[in-house]
Amino acid sequence: MSDTPEAIVPPTPRRKPKPEVTTINGRPLKPATLMMGHGFDPVLSEGALKPPIFQTSTFAFENAAAGKRHFEGITGKRPGGAEGLVYSRFNGPNQEILEDRLSVWDGAEDALVFSSGMTAICVLMLAMCSAGDVIVHSGPLYAASEGFVAKVLARYGVTYVDFPAQASRAEMDAVLATAQAQAEAQGGKVALIYLESPANPTNALVDVEAMRDARDAAFTGDDHPPIAIDNTFLGPLWQKPLDHGADIVVYSLTKYVGGHSDLVAGSVSGAKKWIDPVRALRNTMGGICDPNTAWMLLRSLETVELRMTRAGENAAKVCEFLRGHPKVEGLGYLGFISDPAQQDIYDRHCSGAGSTFSVFIKGGEAEAFRFLDSLTIAKLAVSLGGTETLASLPAAMTHLSVPDERKAALGITDNLVRISVGIEDADDLIADFAQALDAV
Ligand SMILES: *Cc1c(COP(=O)(O)O)cnc(C)c1O
Numbered sequence: 477m478s479d480t481p482e483a484i485v486p487p488t489p490r491r492k493p494k495p496e497v498t499t500i501n502g503r504p505l506k507p508a509t510l511m512m513g514h515g516f517d518p519v520l521s522e523g524a525l526k527p528p529i530f531q532t533s534t535f536a537f538e539n540a541a542a543g544k545r546h547f548e549g550i551t552g553k554r555p556g557g558a559e560g561l562v563y564s565r566f567n568g569p570n571q572e573i574l575e576d577r578l579s580v581w582d583g584a585e586d587a588l589v590f591s592s593g594m595t596a597i598c599v600l601m602l603a604m605c606s607a608g609d610v611i612v613h614s615g616p617l618y619a620a621s622e623g624f625v626a627k628v629l630a631r632y633g634v635t636y637v638d639f640p641a642q643a644s645r646a647e648m649d650a651v652l653a654t655a656q657a658q659a660e661a662q663g664g665k666v667a668l669i670y671l672e673s674p675a676n677p678t679n680a681l682v683d684v685e686a687m688r689d690a691r692d693a694a695f696t697g698d699d700h701p702p703i704a705i706d707n708t709f710l711g712p713l714w715q716k717p718l719d720h721g722a723d724i725v726v727y728s729l730t731k732y733v734g735g736h737s738d739l740v741a742g743s744v745s746g747a748k749k750w751i752d753p754v755r756a757l758r759n760t761m762g763g764i765c766d767p768n769t770a771w772m773l774l775r776s777l778e779t780v781e782l783r784m785t786r787a788g789e790n791a792a793k794v795c796e797f798l799r800g801h802p803k804v805e806g807l808g809y810l811g812f813i814s815d816p817a818q819q820d821i822y823d824r825h826c827s828g829a830g831s832t833f834s835v836f837i838k839g840g841e842a843e844a845f846r847f848l849d850s851l852t853i854a855k856l857a858v859s860l861g862g863t864e865t866l867a868s869l870p871a872a873m874t875h876l877s878v879p880d881e882r883k884a885a886l887g888i889t890d891n892l893v894r895i896s897v898g899i900e901d902a903d904d905l906i907a908d909f910a911q912a913l914d915a916v
C-alpha cells in the first residue's frame with residue numbers, strides 16, 4: 477500500500493452558486509417568502525438546506541491580494557465593508573445572512589447585527605457623536621437608552637435636548653432650534669435625532685414624517701443629522717419607518733424578531749451612508765452578535781410574520797374583552813386611540829396595533845399586584861414580543877428608578893399593568909384575565 481501524496485484522491489470540485497431569484501415575472505417576492513432562503517446558497521455549504529453555524533474565529537484568504545483587498549474594506553480605505561470574510565469580530569456568514577434578511581423587512585440598503593439591542597444603540601450613538609455635539613430625542617425612551625445619553629455620553633461632552641413623543645410639528649421646530657443654538661454654543665453640531673415610537677409604556681406615537689419635514693426645514697445644507705428610530709415595539713411587521721422619513725432603524729431583536737424569549741440581540745439598518753461609520757466602530761469595539769444567536773434569529777425570521785400576526789389578533793381580542801370590564805379603568809392600546817392627532821399618526825405610519833399594551837386596573841398598586849399574582853397563563857416577567865404572554869408593573873419594576881414627577885408626567889401610575897400578548901389560544905388568555913380580575 478502506498479501512502480505517498482500522489483495516492484491521495486483530489487477533493488471534489490465545488491459547484492458554483494446560482495444567482496438568487498428575488499422576483500417572479502417582474503413581481504418582487506415578499507419578505508415572508510425571502511426569509512426561507514435569501515442570502516444563502518446551499519451549494520456553498522455541502523448542500524445543507526439550512527446555513528450551518530460557522531463556529532470559527534478567522535477566515536482563510538484565497539490569496540494575499542484578496543487579503544489586502546478585504547482589509548481595505550475593513551479599515552475604511554474603501555467604503556462599504558470587506559468584500560470577503562476576514563475575522564469574526566468584523567463579520568461571519570451567519571451574521572451576514574441575518575443582516576441581508578433583516579434589510580429586506582425595512583427596505584434598508586444595509587444592516588448590522590449586535591450582541592444586544594443596547595449594544596446596537598450605544599455603538600450607533602457613539603459613531604454619530606463627537607464632543608460638543610447635541611442629540612435630540614423623543615421621550616420617554618427605553619430607560620437604558622435615556623441613561624446612556626444623559627449619563628454616559630454627557631461624560632464625553634455630548635449633550636441632549638428631549639421632547640415629548642406626541643409633540644406637534646411646531647414643537648419639533650422649536651426643539652430643533654433649541655438644539656442648534658445649544659450645539660453652536662458648544663462648538664459642535666446636532667449629530668442625531670433619535671426617536672422611539674411607540675414609547676414605552678405609554679404607547680405614545682411620534683410623527684416621523686413631521687420630524688423629517690422639521691429636520692429638512694431646519695438643516696438646509698447636505699450636512700443634516702440622520703433620524704434614527706427604535707422600532708422594537710411595532711417592527712418589522714407593523715411599522716416601516718424608512719418609508720416615513722427615518723434614515724436609520726434600530727431593533728432589540730430580543731423582542732418580536734427573536735420572538736421566543738430565548739436570546740438577546742440587536743440591529744441597526746438603513747442607507748450605507750449611515751451604516752458605514754457604525755460598522756467601522758463595531759469593527760473596532762466588537763459587539764457583533766455571535767454565530768449561534770444569528771442562526772437562531774434566522775430560524776425566528778422564518779415565522780416572524782406568522783407569530784406577530786397571531787399575537788396581534790390575540791391582543792385585539794383580549795383588549796376587546798378588557799375594554800368593557802368593570803375592574804378596568806382604561807387601556808393604552810393602539811387599537812383604541814382616543815386622541816385624533818395620535819390616530820392620524822397611527823393611520824399614516826402603522827399597519828397594526830401590535831400586541832404590547834397597558835391596562836389600568838381600578839385601584840392602586842395593591843389591586844395591580846393582586847391582578848398580577850392571580851394570572852396563571854401570563855407569566856410575571858419584563859420583556860415583550862415572545863410567544864408567551866408576559867405581564868409586569870412598570871412603576872414597580874422597569875421604571876422604579878424614574879423620579880416620581882417624571883413618572884407622573886408620563887402617566888406611569890401604580891395601577892398601570894404592562895402586557896405583551898403571545899400566540900396562545902385567545903379564549904384561554906381571556907379566561908385567565910377574567911379570573912385574575914375577579915380576584916382583585
Ligand atoms: C428591550 C429594548 C431595548 C434594549 O434591548 P436589549 O436587547 O435588551 O439590549 C431597547 N429598546 C426597546 C424599545 C426595548 O424594548
